[in-house]
Amino acid sequence: MRQIQNDVNCPLLNQCMESRNHQKIINRHLxxxxxxxxxxxxxxxxxxxxxxxxxxxxxxxxxxxxxxxxxxxTTLRGKKKLSMQAMLVFAAMNLKNWRIGLGKDQYASLFDGKIE
Known part of the structure; x- marks a missing residue:
């Protein structure tokens, strides 16, 4: 918290400062x-x-x-259930990205050339 001292001789002091001691306190985050x-x-x-x-x-x-x-x-409740569901979705997204990264030949070789 910082305090700013003002000039007491200012003609507009009463318009700016409503406090008795003519101080304005400015609260700022640490x-x-x-x-x-x-x-x-x-x-x-x-x-x-x-x-x-x-x-x-x-x-x-x-x-x-x-x-x-x-x-x-989500329709689930509880941190454990939400975590499980989120991890499954992230795993699915990672598998999709992994599949996109593989070429068609590399992907086919994983399944002995049989892609359905």
Whole structure:
């Protein structure tokens, strides 16, 4: 918490300060200086390019998770059940990505050339 002392001779002091001792207390988060710096860095050209890549890669995974695998909501209750269901969905997504990474010949060789 920081306190800012004001000039007592200011003609507009009564309009700005409603407290008796003419002090204004500004509450700031303990790490507010760091948060301000991060916010400033976010707007640099280099970081804008990084965020643009993030939108294409990381955010795409979550979009697929919600859209293709129905993860917008759940009917399950409990952390254990939700964890199990999430791990199964992630395993399915990883298998799909693994399959996409394999060529058709490599994939066929896994099943002795029999692809149904």
């Amino acid at each position: 790490w507010q200086d760091h948060l301000d710096e991060v916010d400033h860095l976010r707007h640099t050209d280099e970081n804008r390019q990084i965020y643009a890549k993030r939108k294409e890669t990381i955010e795409r995974v979550f979009a697929d998770l919600k859209h293709k695998h129905g993860r917008r909501w």
